[in-house]
Amino acid sequence: MDILLVIAIVLILNLVLIAFAIIDIMQRSNVKYLSKTGWIILMAFVLFGSAIYLLVGRGEDGAAT
Numbered sequence: 001m002d003i004l005l006v007i008a009i010v011l012i013l014n015l016v017l018i019a020f021a022i023i024d025i026m027q028r029s030n031v032k033y034l035s036k037t038g039w040i041i042l043m044a045f046v047l048f049g050s051a052i053y054l055l056v057g058r059g060e061d062g063a064a065t
Contacts, residue, residue, distance in 0.1 A: 014050070018043050021050035030059040 021043060025036050031053075034042065039057055043049040 014048060017048065017050040017054070021053050024054070024058065028059055032057050032059050 022040060025031060025039055031039060034057065039049075039053050043053060046052070
């Protein structure tokens, strides 16, 4: 039963990251390395593809942070 709990937590975490990353992609004017559609496809087929996007794929927005 413990392994099922771990798998469930990982999947829920992945879904939360995907939702956050898709919102981020839609708000940005540009992204790095792939098109917006490419990043969304990567997130759909690669476990933690959203984490890859958040680490390397975010483009410059020009907004002061």
